[in-house]
Amino acid sequence: MTSTTVVRLKQQQISQLISKGKRLDGRGLRDYREIRVEQGIIEKAEGSARVLLGKTEVMAGVKIEFGQPFPDTPNEGVLTVNAELVPLASPTFEPGPPDENAIELARVVDRGIRESNAIDLEKLCIEPGKKVLVLFVDIYVLNHDGNLIDASALAALAALINTKVFNYEVEGGEIKIKPGYTPLPINNHPVAVTLAKINDQLVVDPWLEEEQIMDARITITTDNQGNICAIQKGGGGYFTPKQVFEAIQIAREKAVEIRRKLGWSK
Amino acid sequence: MSSKPERLIDEKGLRLDGRKPDELRPIKIEVGVLANADGSAYIEQGKNKILAAVYGPKELHPKHLALPDRMVLRCRYHMAPFSVQERKSPAPSRREIELSKVIREALEPAIFLEYYPRTATDVFIEVLQADGGTRCASITVASLALADAGIPMRDLVAACSVGKVDGTIVLDLMDVEDKVGEADLPLAYMPNLDAITLLQMDGNLTPEEFEKAVSLAIEGCKKIYNMQREALKARYVSVKEVEE
Structure with missing residues (x-):
């Protein structure tokens, strides 16, 4: 561990550089770190992916089971997103049930996928009110170097795109699994873009040391059409309305760029 | 389960409870309602009934959680089992844990945390009846409880939700509108600082x-802000009159 004085000095430097429009790692204020996506890395999962966002590393796996629909949505399959901040990913993560950070992370990713209708949940219904497919998306943070939300949202979507559903048929109320797989239909590609407010400036894709000094962050998820489907403000600071509108504009542009880079735009 | 209404806005442009798109539900606020708490407040917003209590600043246990340069704000948003149609388990749900976090982060910018280093303040919010927009009403009432506790603040925080129902942007969603509507956007705002x-x-x-939607929400917050100020005056200015 570096001494606190060194940390303070570094934080001051990060903050001062940002006010001059520069960042300590050489990026511009609107630049993402390098994004790498690998899919199909866990054979036993129905879908899986690993995302590297600079040094931040997140894995996501999809498992599918038969289950019951929720009473208020009898015609829809069930989507469940969970996130684990695994202790091996950071000295600040501890074993135990998900804390508020893990829960918030999972719920923000969940809202992006759900509200953009990325998955047609009605197609996962087998027998209305009785039997549906249940999708479990489990996000596994492997290395924490900031901006877990964007990395996790990319990993979750990449894993869903990679997902193959086992073939099955219903015979007299009984479900029989048949050989072969069908890809899970994906209707939309929501992309989450997080901006941090440091020194009254907005910076895209904050890394860990920037997150430690930011006043607040805002995550904006947009869909293929450029519409906004989820927002989450976090941190103990605030944004002015003007900053929020600016963040929306940046997030829409960045999402288009990321979709193009990953081959998700048609 | 109640059946979904076919439309949420009628041909006259009015909503299910007769409100116009930019109209708030009736709001009743009272400050200083609990004897034991350092500060407390109660709000009714439509059918929402929410109590908030503040305890602190006080010593923080365990001590290693204390911060050398500021107070720690802790917040618990909790729904009573009888507050909704189907009984809610009293154990904190994932939703309640997330809301406790975002409510805390909505209140923190208002408080001079640095005035009370090494201490903690607890904000307890109990939703006694819920009908949509409880996180916003919780912020509105909690910021009054903080003020009632005498905690130095930059401004009161007022909160209000907006949403899209039947293609129209409307203010202060109630439960049906939130569930059936096309979008829901809760927003908290400090008018003096123009801060979201x-x-x-x-x-x-x-x-x-x-x-x-954001401009409509801010307008709503400003109206609620005036009601918050009136509620504080009713508590403290009227006491003075009695003394005279």
Whole structure:
């Protein structure tokens, strides 16, 4: 561990550089770190992916089971997103049930996928009110170097795109699994873009040391059409309305760029 | 389960409870309602009934959680089992844990945390009846409880939700509108600082609709802010009159 004085000095430097429009790692204020996506890395999962966002590393796996629909949505399959901040990913993560950070992370990713209708949940219904497919998306943070939300949202979507559903048929109320797989239909590609407010400036894709000094962050998820489907403000600071509108504009542009880079735009 | 209404806005442009799109539900606020708490407040917003209590600043245990340069704000948003149609388990749900976090982060910017290093203040919010928009009403009432506790603040935080139902942007969603509507956007705002301290959204909005929604929410917050000030005056100015 570096001494606190060194940390303070570094934080001051990060903050001062940002006010001059520069960042300590050489990026511009609107630049993402390098994004790498690998899919199909866990054979036993129905879908899986690993995302590297600079040094931040997140894995996501999809498992599918038969289950019951929720009473208020009898015609829809069930989507469940969970996130684990695994202790091996950071000295600040501890074993135990998900804390508020893990829960918030999972719920923000969940809202992006759900509200953009990325998955047609009605197609996962087998027998209305009785039997549906249940999708479990489990996000596994492997290395924490900031901006877990964007990395996790990319990993979750990449894993869903990679997902193959086992073939099955219903015979007299009984479900029989048949050989072969069908890809899970994906209707939309929501992309989450997080901006941090440091020194009254907005910076895209904050890394860990920037997150430690930011006043607040805002995550904006947009869909293929450029519409906004989820927002989450976090941190103990605030944004002015003007900053929020600016963040929306940046997030829409960045999402288009990321979709193009990953081959998700048609 | 109640059946979904076919439309949420009638041909006259009125909502299910007769409100216009930019109209708030009736709001009743009372400050200083609990004897034991350092500060407390109660709000009724439509059918929402919410109590908030503040304990602190006080010593923090365990001590290693204390911060050398500021107070720790802790917040618990909790719904009573009888507050909704189907009984809610009293154990904190994932939703309640997330809301406790975002409510805390909505209140923090208002408080001079640095005035009370090494201490903690607890904000307890109990939703006694819920009918949509409880996180916003919770912020509104909790910021009054903080003020009632005498904690130095930059401004009161007022909060209000907006949403899209039947293609129209409307203010202060009630439960049906939230569930059936196309978008929900809760927002908390400090008028004196022009600061948004809570912003969430789910649904689908174009950037134009979003800008309209945010301005409508801010207008709503300003109206609620005036009611908050009146509630504080009713508590403290009227006491003075009695003394005279």
